Amino acid sequence: MNYNLPVLLIAIPILFSFLSLILGSFNKILSKIILISVIIFNIISGICIYNSVLKNGNILTVIGNYLPPFGINLISTYTSISFLILLYIVFLVASLIFVSKNDDRADKISSVLLLYLASSTGILLTGDIFNLFVFIEIFSISNIILISIKDKKLSIKGSLKYLIITSIGASLYLFGIGFLYGILGTLNLSEISLNFDNISYFSKVFIFLFFLGSIMAELEVFPFNFWISDSYAGSKNYVNILLSGLSSIVALYIFIRLFLTVFGYPTFISFSYSLPFNVKTLFLTIFGLSVIVNELAALSSKNVKRILGFSSASSLSLILLSLSTGLKNGVMAAMLIAISVIISKPLLFLSSHQIMKGKGEKNLNSFIDGFRRNPLFSILFIIGVFTLVGFPLTPSFWGKFLLFISATEKISYTTLILVIVVFSITIELFYYFRLMHKLFIKDENIKVEKTKNNFVYIFSGILLASIIIFFSVKPYFTQNIVEKTTEDIFDKSGYIKSCLKSGEIDDR
């Protein structure tokens, strides 16, 4: 029962982040070797945990030899561990790119990257609300540092904006924790979810709004998304990959865990009778607005990195929109879209970086004649775009299809969801096809030289593309994963039982 491998996923990166500083002062290459080997260790042990979760159900890891709710514990569920493996693949790509570059501060940055890995693992696994807060703080501080690495005005401005918004968010989160602890007397997520319905009405609204406000910044949702434009445009390539891929996985997981499992959908529905506003309507409005605003911002910007950043924010909002329908089909759709977004966004950043290589400005015109310069990455870019927009047979296509179906189930929201989804698909198609069109424009005046691609870029690009193709070619495999994840998300009593060994609760 007490299975200790999950805690090593957090402890080993932390241990080696200190070692990377000690050994890196002798030779910078050592710290790079440490980084890569730790990620490979994490991937292998993540797959081991995945197998045992498949066999035995949720795994409870006790820390400090005190069983929950007295001590801190980690719970590895199917959702968290499959998210974790996706995260590790994206992280592997980003860190391979980091390793292939020369940097004076390689030892320090690889230490930051290791802590980033540890904190995101911790967010995905932890079963304690305050521990979650600590890991979120580590995560956002390392995000700030990574954004500001590129020593430009833009990147520093972006990271400062991110810092201000996340620290306000963190204080809101702590207020929520204070309320929860004051009322329930516990910090364990399972026990909170067991007793959350008993809290009185105003306090419930309060706690709910505090937590919602606090994770808005991580979620890149509309009123709190002003940090995106600077930080995506002003940061390095591997940081873009981390921000678009990893950050969205983590934010999504926090949203799922807090609002679907812990506070629970039953609570949401009982909310809606007594509140002046309906929670579901609130969610749909916020996220729908966010989709539209982000798409419009992406349409209007000239910088390619900015376009990709806003488009990743809008697809994250689309995922949240389909999560907040609260239906089984909606959540499945969210998972399908999430898989395609998480893998295709890093691919897009990678390939656009390679296409624009050698051009001084990073605006739309640097895409001209990209196909003749760099055919491989142009093809990869096109694959990424098709996956993101929802070309038939890709996971994103099935996701959007399911979202339409789920929209027809609840009549009151059908038009809203339909309008938003169609709108977003249209605008996405417009600006991505504009980019793709530029790839094939021939500029006869300039002699074209083929770009030399680094081996690491080719490897990681082909890795990501083959994962996407694998998911598209084997729809039953994808369906299997997504159905299991959805079941796990709705299985509130299973989550509680794996932690507290009890907890009869009526789901839905």
Next chain:
Amino acid sequence: MRESDFNVGKFFAFLFVLILFLFMLSPLFEEGDGAKIDKNLSDIKNRVSYFHSLKSVKEIERILSDNNDFSKYREITDSAKTVIFGESKDLENGTANLVTSIVLDYRGFDTLGELIVLFISILGLTIILSTLSFAKFEEPSFLQITGVKFVTPFMILVGIYIFLHGHLSPGGGFPAGAIIATATLFSLIGCKFNYRVSNLKFIESNAGFFVILLATLGLYFTGSFFGNYLPTGIVGKLYSSSLILIIYSLVGLKVGAELSVGIKTLYNGEKDDDR
């Protein structure tokens, strides 16, 4: 921005804040069940920390694992032990300071995260400011030099005392580290004591390494991360807390070195010391 625009913005900000305030007051004046916050606060028995402060978590766990229901722990508050200062021994942990027992034993993982937050922020400071160098400071005066030379040893002594007695009295590793770092700041300003950042970084990362190593050894000895594997003594003695004394000392060293690195970085930029 002109003055007139500013006032309008301020007025709307004030209105926004006022509405938020009224909204925040609402849970306090709720009828019926709403006063739950107040009701529960007056009773520590409804909380997890009740068992923490009586150091009887293992006892409760034993009883609960017979019933096989961990959500009903609030109903068996009677079986907790009695803790007497200077007499009780062989408890779960022998710390007289109950906050420390929570910080480093029951919720030790949080403290690990806390350490890492400090570590990563100072690391980030050195990364961010590594390309900057600041203007040199003025020479210190005679009064400052003498004062600093007199005060600094005492400050370091107090710092060491505080982290060694973190389990008996208020304080612990973090305040002690802050005091030690203040001492290094004084010596930097007062008598131009120019320490090398790389040495401090070495201390810092080694201390962090050993903290996690000690925690990981718990995996081998007790079967869980951060488990205590050293014996505990009588409550109130210096050697009463098992791992807490060692870990807090390492934390004190680490925080002191870390904050000194931060001060040095802000003082001079990392550029023009060693290398």
Next chain:
Amino acid sequence: MIFIAIIFIFIGVLFSFLGSLGILRMKDTYNRLQTSTKATTLGAFSTIIGVGFLNPSWFFKLILIAFFILITSPIASHSLARASHKTGIKLEENQFDALNNENGEKK
């Protein structure tokens, strides 16, 4: 005993209050420094004496505290005044500065 202690503590609190009032009332940095350090030194001292009367067993610790306040407070005010003079903060009313030469430049 308690009566004497209360009188001492009252004096201490009064002087601390006057010191903080001085920070509000005085016009420039140096005057503010003067009021704050002098008044808080006396305030802290008489508070410590008062506490010593209340709790005679803490006598030794209190002497140590008083000693450190005696050492550190003048140094702190000295460094503050020195720093503000070096950065060129001027007096509010009387422009004459004994540390400068006749033309108003720093020596």
Next chain:
Amino acid sequence: MMIDNRTLYIYSFIIFLIGIYGAITNRNLIKILVSLSIIETALNIFLVSTGYINGSNPPILHSGMKLISPNSINISDPLPHALVLTAIVIGVGTTAIGIGLTIKLYNHYKTLNVNRMGDKDEL
């Protein structure tokens, strides 16, 4: 006035809102950071107030002190104190990073005013 949880709540809310107001209206980066630390202070007061019990002892055992369950336990809740310790350290870390970034920005623009940091220069 007797200080109980309710007063502490209201005070911490007021301080929190002062911090929010400062963060919204100020244009100076240092002042924004100061407002953020005011918010953190409010938070610490709030967290401590959730563990405060009227007329209770501090949760540190001293000579002659007993903790007998379940009726004569007369200490305030130690867990929020532990949370506050963590929160303080995290606040220090965030402030340090913020100051570093502010220094860097000041070096670029030679001003601390947010409005004067124009967007024309890059991209």
